[in-house]
Amino acid sequence: MTSGKAQVETLLALINQATHQAVAEYDKAGADVPSLDSVEPHPLDGSNDTSTLKKAIRLLEGACEQLCATLAPPHHTIINRTQNCDWPCFTTVIEARVADALAGHPAGLHVAELSKVVNIEPKKLARILRVLATKHCFTEVDRDVFANNRLSLMLHSANPVSDLASMQLTLLPKVTTALWDTLSQEPHATSNERTDAPLMRALQYDGDFFDWMKAHPEKGSSFQRAMVGMNIVMGSNDVLYQYNWDNCKTLCDVGSGVGSFSMPLSRLYPHIHISMIDLPGPIGQAKQFWTREYPEAIVEGRVKLVEGDFFKPITVKDQDIYYGNCVHNWADGDARLILKNIREAMGKNSRLLIHDYVIQHLNRTQVTDAPTSLQLDAAPAPLLANFGMGSVRAHYQDITMLITYNARERSLNEVSDLAANGDLVLDGVLDLGETTLLQFRAAQ
Ligand SMILES: C[S@@+](CC[C@H](N)C(=O)[O-])C[C@H]1O[C@@H](n2cnc3c(N)ncnc32)[C@H](O)[C@@H]1O
Structure with a gap:
């Protein structure tokens, strides 16, 4: 059994190794590692051959998360995992099209101005954006002045990644309690019927997900x-x-x-x-x-x-x-x-x-x-x-x-x-x- 300190050293070495592998992929694409604040697409972003970068990131994310969980007090980590305010904040900025509203303002917009475009009370809007900016989505370039960055551009309505995010945000919160309800009640608990899937029960729909999409054509095209x-x-x-x-x-x-x-x-x-x-x-x-x-x-x-x-x-x-x-x-x-x-x-x-x-x-x-x-x-x-x-x-x-x-x-x-x-x-x-x-x- 290796000691805890030895494991920490090995995790650090893996982080080092994975980071250099990832940087090498940026080098290969012929441009510097972009700043998170950048709104310019990096050549690597458009690459369709990302498996080497993905393997490096898989190692990096695995090692970083394990290192933090090893060293932090367990109550700290478990509440980080369960107190998740991302869903309501992301849903709000996608629905209000905040990334679209900031698109023509590379230097950022004060929340007082932004709130007029997206129709959200400015002080509340600032707090929502600050949660997301804390996780590197949007930047607070000056006090209460927010701008798009590399991550928030993914939420622009023209980007299909925002349709995926929106689908996850619309459907998953509906089953926060329905999963447990389904798993704890027969006959649904042991059923493999598609019509008994937790989401279908949460939607109170008598059919499966594909039937539901047929009945809601606008959801069908956003699914595609x-x-x-x-x-x-x-x-x-x-x-x-x-x-x-x-x-x-x-x-x-x-x-x-x-x-x-x-x-x-x-x-x-x-x-x-x-x-x-x-x-x-x-x-x-x-x-x-x-x-x-x-x-x-x-x-x-x-x-x-x-x-x-x-x-x-x-x-x-x-x-x-x-x-x-x-x-x-x-x-x-x-x-x-x-x-x-x-x-x-x-x-x-x-x-x-x-x-x-x-x-x-x-x-x-x-x-x-x-x-x-x-x-x-x-x-x-x-x-x-x-x-x-x-x-x-x-x-x-x-x-x-x-x-x-x-x-x-x-x-x-x-x-x-x-x-x-x-x-x-x-x-x-x-x-x-x-x-x-x-x-x-x-x-x-
Ligand atoms: C997860 S999606 C994948 C779509 C596509 N391969 C892609 O990568 O975008 C599953 C696909 O299976 C299709 N599908 C569902 N039931 C089907 C069936 N009985 N026969 C043929 N296709 C079906 C759905 O319409 C949907 O387009």
């Missing part, structure tokens, strides 16, 4: 914009650079949404013929999206938008690659059916790529017969094996799936077991820093 934001946040485009697409000529994007994966894929690899499959509503939105953003791909027949249901036989057969990032929306029985339908559409050389968060256990005693190339990397000791805070979004997403759909993110073993049931064998694991790409082939 939030998915674009989600793909940015997850670094989904890393897969475009880290996976070898040379041999892929045909691809079916299963549960494609409007195509937040397929559109950048098509731009980067125009030789790939893509078929996007989704329900009629999202395919309708996809038609508008592609017609506006990338019409030539449709005109040239490089992209087909197919209305379909992945619970029925998939009509797009024998593609080089089937790609999906929606298995996590479904409980095991439904997920098995989706995988079976994909498997039946696959030819003998097709591959299935599941791109998602993969849940890692925190213990270090996991024994597996799989070759190391088919396992996930564990974090260096004394970090938690799953990188702790560095991977917390995977676990948040797991709970989001539970709350919204009674579904789940899965461990490597859990996905492999589901796939094996559909006659699929894991034959590749690609760690992208936040998400993981799992490659399957048909069992012989």
Whole structure:
């Protein structure tokens, strides 16, 4: 057992190592590390290949959080975790479009002026902004004068990351008590029905989340914009650079949404013929999206938008690659059916790529017969094996799936077991820093 002081020294060394790895990524992009106060986009912000930076940040966040929790009094840390005023403050600034109001004022606006634009009482507005600025979102450039910065620009209404933030802020607080209510009351407690998901009970809606969105079309389109934001946040485009697409000529994007994966894929690899499959509503939105953003791909027949249901036989057969990032929306029985339908559409050389968060256990005693190339990397000791805070979004997403759909993110073993049931064998694991790409082939 290493001493507490020795662990602290190792954590400091890991922080040092991870910081230098992150700085090296800024160096590679050819510009200095930007100040948090900056409102100029940094070249690295627009990069679609962020997995090296994400791996450094995973280590850094894990080590920083563990170091603080080790050294701070436990009551200090636990109240920091539970007394969270972020939700109401962020909701207010997004709804009032404060980042939009500050956009034309790089030197900042006094709250007396800002309050006239966003319609919030100035003294209250200043207090809300001060909470957020304390966490580096907005800056107080002078007394009661606030300006946008690198983080607050993410909340501008034109940025799809703000749609994602808004979706989280609208839906998650509704289940603050509904999760416990559901878990503590039968028959909901042990139900895997989507209609019994805590959010559906909190919304008092008789149906599942997708039905609810159909009934609220304005929520459906903001969900699709939030998915674009989600793909940015997850670094989904890393897969475009880290996976070898040379041999892929045909691809079916299963549960494609409007195509937040397929559109950048098509731009980067125009030789790939893509078929996007989704329900009629999202395919309708996809038609508008592609017609506006990338019409030539449709005109040239490089992209087909197919209305379909992945619970029925998939009509797009024998593609080089089937790609999906929606298995996590479904409980095991439904997920098995989706995988079976994909498997039946696959030819003998097709591959299935599941791109998602993969849940890692925190213990270090996991024994597996799989070759190391088919396992996930564990974090260096004394970090938690799953990188702790560095991977917390995977676990948040797991709970989001539970709350919204009674579904789940899965461990490597859990996905492999589901796939094996559909006659699929894991034959590749690609760690992208936040998400993981799992490659399957048909069992012989
Ligand atoms: C988590 S979203 C992912 C969207 C998209 N892949 C992306 O990254 O933006 C899941 C998608 O599955 C679609 N979906 C839900 N049920 C479906 C079904 N039965 N058949 C086909 N698609 C479905 C939803 O409409 C939604 O677009």
